[in-house]
Amino acid sequence: MAQLSPAELDETWRILSSAERAEGFVLLPRDEAEVFLLSLSPHDQEELVWSLAPAERRFWMRVLEPDDAADLVQAAPAARREELLALLDEATRTEVKSLTAYAEDEAGGLMNPRFARVRPEMTADEAIGYLKRQSRRQVEIIYYAYVLDGAQHLEGVVSFRDLFRARGDARVRDLMTTDVVTITEETDQEEASRRLARHDLLALPVLDSRGHMKGIVTFDDIADVVEEEATEDIQKLGGSEALDEPYLAIGFLRMLKKRAGWLAALFLGEMLTATAMTFYEKEIARAVLLAVFVPLIISSGGNSGSQASTLVVRALALGEVRLRDWFRVIRREAAAGLSLGAILGSIGLARILLWQGLFHTYGPHYLLIACTVALSLLGVVLWGTLAGSMLPLILRRLGFDPASASAPFVATVVDVTGLIIYFTMASVILRGTLL
Amino acid sequence: MAQLSPAELDETWRILSSAERAEGFVLLPRDEAEVFLLSLSPHDQEELVWSLAPAERRFWMRVLEPDDAADLVQAAPAARREELLALLDEATRTEVKSLTAYAEDEAGGLMNPRFARVRPEMTADEAIGYLKRQSRRQVEIIYYAYVLDGAQHLEGVVSFRDLFRARGDARVRDLMTTDVVTITEETDQEEASRRLARHDLLALPVLDSRGHMKGIVTFDDIADVVEEEATEDIQKLGGSEALDEPYLAIGFLRMLKKRAGWLAALFLGEMLTATAMTFYEKEIARAVLLAVFVPLIISSGGNSGSQASTLVVRALALGEVRLRDWFRVIRREAAAGLSLGAILGSIGLARILLWQGLFHTYGPHYLLIACTVALSLLGVVLWGTLAGSMLPLILRRLGFDPASASAPFVATVVDVTGLIIYFTMASVILRGTLL
Numbered sequence: 001m002a003q004l005s006p007a008e009l010d011e012t013w014r015i016l017s018s019a020e021r022a023e024g025f026v027l028l029p030r031d032e033a034e035v036f037l038l039s040l041s042p043h044d045q046e047e048l049v050w051s052l053a054p055a056e057r058r059f060w061m062r063v064l065e066p067d068d069a070a071d072l073v074q075a076a077p078a079a080r081r082e083e084l085l086a087l088l089d090e091a092t093r094t095e096v097k098s099l100t101a102y103a104e105d106e107a108g109g110l111m112n113p114r115f116a117r118v119r120p121e122m123t124a125d126e127a128i129g130y131l132k133r134q135s136r137r138q139v140e141i142i143y144y145a146y147v148l149d150g151a152q153h154l155e156g157v158v159s160f161r162d163l164f165r166a167r168g169d170a171r172v173r174d175l176m177t178t179d180v181v182t183i184t185e186e187t188d189q190e191e192a193s194r195r196l197a198r199h200d201l202l203a204l205p206v207l208d209s210r211g212h213m214k215g216i217v218t219f220d221d222i223a224d225v226v227e228e229e230a231t232e233d234i235q236k237l238g239g240s241e242a243l244d245e246p247y248l249a250i251g252f253l254r255m256l257k258k259r260a261g262w263l264a265a266l267f268l269g270e271m272l273t274a275t276a277m278t279f280y281e282k283e284i285a286r287a288v289l290l291a292v293f294v295p296l297i298i299s300s301g302g303n304s305g306s307q308a309s310t311l312v313v314r315a316l317a318l319g320e321v322r323l324r325d326w327f328r329v330i331r332r333e334a335a336a337g338l339s340l341g342a343i344l345g346s347i348g349l350a351r352i353l354l355w356q357g358l359f360h361t362y363g364p365h366y367l368l369i370a371c372t373v374a375l376s377l378l379g380v381v382l383w384g385t386l387a388g389s390m391l392p393l394i395l396r397r398l399g400f401d402p403a404s405a406s407a408p409f410v411a412t413v414v415d416v417t418g419l420i421i422y423f424t425m426a427s428v429i430l431r432g433t434l435l
Numbered sequence: 436m437a438q439l440s441p442a443e444l445d446e447t448w449r450i451l452s453s454a455e456r457a458e459g460f461v462l463l464p465r466d467e468a469e470v471f472l473l474s475l476s477p478h479d480q481e482e483l484v485w486s487l488a489p490a491e492r493r494f495w496m497r498v499l500e501p502d503d504a505a506d507l508v509q510a511a512p513a514a515r516r517e518e519l520l521a522l523l524d525e526a527t528r529t530e531v532k533s534l535t536a537y538a539e540d541e542a543g544g545l546m547n548p549r550f551a552r553v554r555p556e557m558t559a560d561e562a563i564g565y566l567k568r569q570s571r572r573q574v575e576i577i578y579y580a581y582v583l584d585g586a587q588h589l590e591g592v593v594s595f596r597d598l599f600r601a602r603g604d605a606r607v608r609d610l611m612t613t614d615v616v617t618i619t620e621e622t623d624q625e626e627a628s629r630r631l632a633r634h635d636l637l638a639l640p641v642l643d644s645r646g647h648m649k650g651i652v653t654f655d656d657i658a659d660v661v662e663e664e665a666t667e668d669i670q671k672l673g674g675s676e677a678l679d680e681p682y683l684a685i686g687f688l689r690m691l692k693k694r695a696g697w698l699a700a701l702f703l704g705e706m707l708t709a710t711a712m713t714f715y716e717k718e719i720a721r722a723v724l725l726a727v728f729v730p731l732i733i734s735s736g737g738n739s740g741s742q743a744s745t746l747v748v749r750a751l752a753l754g755e756v757r758l759r760d761w762f763r764v765i766r767r768e769a770a771a772g773l774s775l776g777a778i779l780g781s782i783g784l785a786r787i788l789l790w791q792g793l794f795h796t797y798g799p800h801y802l803l804i805a806c807t808v809a810l811s812l813l814g815v816v817l818w819g820t821l822a823g824s825m826l827p828l829i830l831r832r833l834g835f836d837p838a839s840a841s842a843p844f845v846a847t848v849v850d851v852t853g854l855i856i857y858f859t860m861a862s863v864i865l866r867g868t869l870l
Contacts, residue, residue: 032614035634038635039633039634039635128563131599132599132600135596135599135600143578143637160595161570164566164567164570165567165570179467196658197655197658197659197662198474199470199474200473200474200655202578202637202654219637219654219658220635224632226658226661226662226665227632227661227665227753230661230662230665230669231749231753233669234665234668234669234672234745234748234749235745235746235749237669237672237673237745238672238741238742238744238745238746238749238842239738239741239742239745240742240745240746243746246750246753246755247746247747247749247750247755247756248750248755248756248760248763248764248767249755252767252770252771255767255771256771256774256775259742259771259775260774260775260778262742263735263738263739263742263775263778263779263816264778264779264782266734266738267731267735267738267779267782267783268782270730270731270734270735270738271731271786273730273731273734274727274728274730274731274786277726277727277728277729277730278727278796281723281724281727284719284723284726285723288716288719288720288723288726289716291712291719291723291726291729292709292712292713292716293709293712294712294726294729294730295705295708295709295712295729295730295733295850295854296702296705296706296708296709298730298734299701299705299708299733299737299846299847299850300698300702300705302734302737302846303674303698303701303702303705303843303846304698306673306674306842306843307673307674307675307694307697307698307843309673310669310670310672310673310674310675311670311673311675311678311682312682313669314666314669314670314673314682315681315682315683318662318666318681320681320682320683320684321682321683325683328683329683332683332687332690335687336687336690336691336694339691339695340691340694340695340698343695343698343699344698344699344702347699347702347703348702351706351709361713381698407673407741407842408738408741408742411734411737411738412734415730415734419730
């Protein structure tokens, strides 16, 4: 294999075998190889490092910062983890082990325990010199230095800009901000991401329950989280479990399992439509015309329900809507459902009248049929919109993820109830004529 | 109004009137007010600044960096923009005007023209001192200093960490990285966001066509973009236009317009189901039992189609799948569709046989009916999965956004064709018995 540039390697990465990847990687110059390795996902990092020769493998494991090493180890199959940990030096191994102890979605698991620290009594010049020395060790210097007292309590934070701007003899104590946005090791990573974004920060300090600073969570870890969370939500809204791996990379059977579960569950729910239809078999036999509009009615309910639930799920994820806003959401969606139902109902009415005028499709009772369809659409769309907007709030209230397949789940619920609404409406309006 | 802390103001923000917001804001201490203002969305910033007294309004407009001021001006109603621009000093106004000239989704519009620069021939100590002086002016000092020659050509980039780590007399030329990830003013902001994330950078330098450096785009602007883009995709997938405003903040009529358009379009498409059903009215009249399974069949196609299209839309957005991968996607989805169809078909078969055993629901030809339903499910799910995965690729190929309502759109397409598959299957299998 000829030597590839990092860009070429990146371009062809997905079509290379593990052995080819390793071969291309070891031919890169040392510093380009490091940048390249860090640009890979933990999953790809692990596969690559694992396929290297033992000496190379040890070397690259030791290049990684503890938080990155922890991600790599967590991406490895369980059987390899001990062996990977054994490649690290003693001190890093301890740090990595403690990081991997956090639940996957806790801030503690994203934390880097090596951060830049200064003392409140230092001058700006002393602090800059001290940071200069720290930066030679493996410390993540990222725009902020954290001001700790002797007992490792966080007293404040000072940005490089503040230190640069200040007179050289100004005290850190007087330059620092004491109003610091912090998180704990157990903070959910979505919450950490929201705080980082809200305050436009590059890093958040992580405190334990006694206010001791344990590490920092930085924007680059969080940026990945934001994207991952959005992907999970989108995939769940689409009626699948989150794949957790790139679409073309995930094994076929693993993908199938994640997709088949929800589809089968929705199918079982949807079977209730067959039960409901069986219940109305006599009506259909008497007025076959009724069956003609069944797909139209239930899909309108399904579409309006998915739309409402998608909007509410995203608003919940962004923190735009909270549980206590439920009544405002109901009021909005009741109004939206009525309006949307009226619009679709009118279109449906117009369509039936037009077809009747053109082709005489619907027989002598076309007006009653048109009313049945239009009023059913109004009812089904209103119900779909309300059910779609409330379901995510209820799921959140019960402690579930509101995104879990809620759009297709709502569609299923609305399909069954939509049939009931439609046939009830028909039996009232058409009694004595068609029924 | 009593003085509120920034946290209290933030907490109550959504329920306060413009006047109350302004009142609470002016009572904040100067530095807390600045942090608070910067934490708001451009839209809220504009409303707040606009509702302040003229002197306050001028003061706060001048506090903003040019890129933030440009965002604020773009968030303002057209009629107010000139007046807001007039509040800026001459130099900033020119910068802001040139920033607002970019298309909304171009990197140029996110760019801050004030960045930290050094010369290649400086020593590390000189560069640190020079950065110190720049930081006193309104320069966005964000971890990197850009190395420019006399003609403003970008020669390389050096991080503070590199400067700190180096010996004081080392030359910037020898410390800098020359392999710089850059963007142009016209780079799409999604692409900028991908490069930033891919290389774990805090900022990207923006070059014009002649290689002159014009400014930087920083992680905090990009983080907002990532979230906005995901929100747009999610809302479009849910069968609505992107709201572009928070759910509870957007005006009711504006929201209704964005939702009614797609729902009505889908409804018009769905009317084809009524046409198709009319076409099969005779078959239904002869075998009412056939109508019973219509909702089950079409919703299974719809669900599998939404699932496939959602997965492919997200994979396209993340760059995991590109257009040229279309054949790999087809192959995967053909296999997935067959497997999922076989699973749902088997469940359907089992359900019919079970009900027949328990309740004798389906009459003497139950076995033929069971076969019709099971084979239709196989066909409809396979077709839904293929259509769902290809539609986003086709939309992208034609230059449209693959997310545009594609999940419900696929469901609609699959509903109509699903009916055709089902009744064709029925007419073949049941000819001579039920039909």
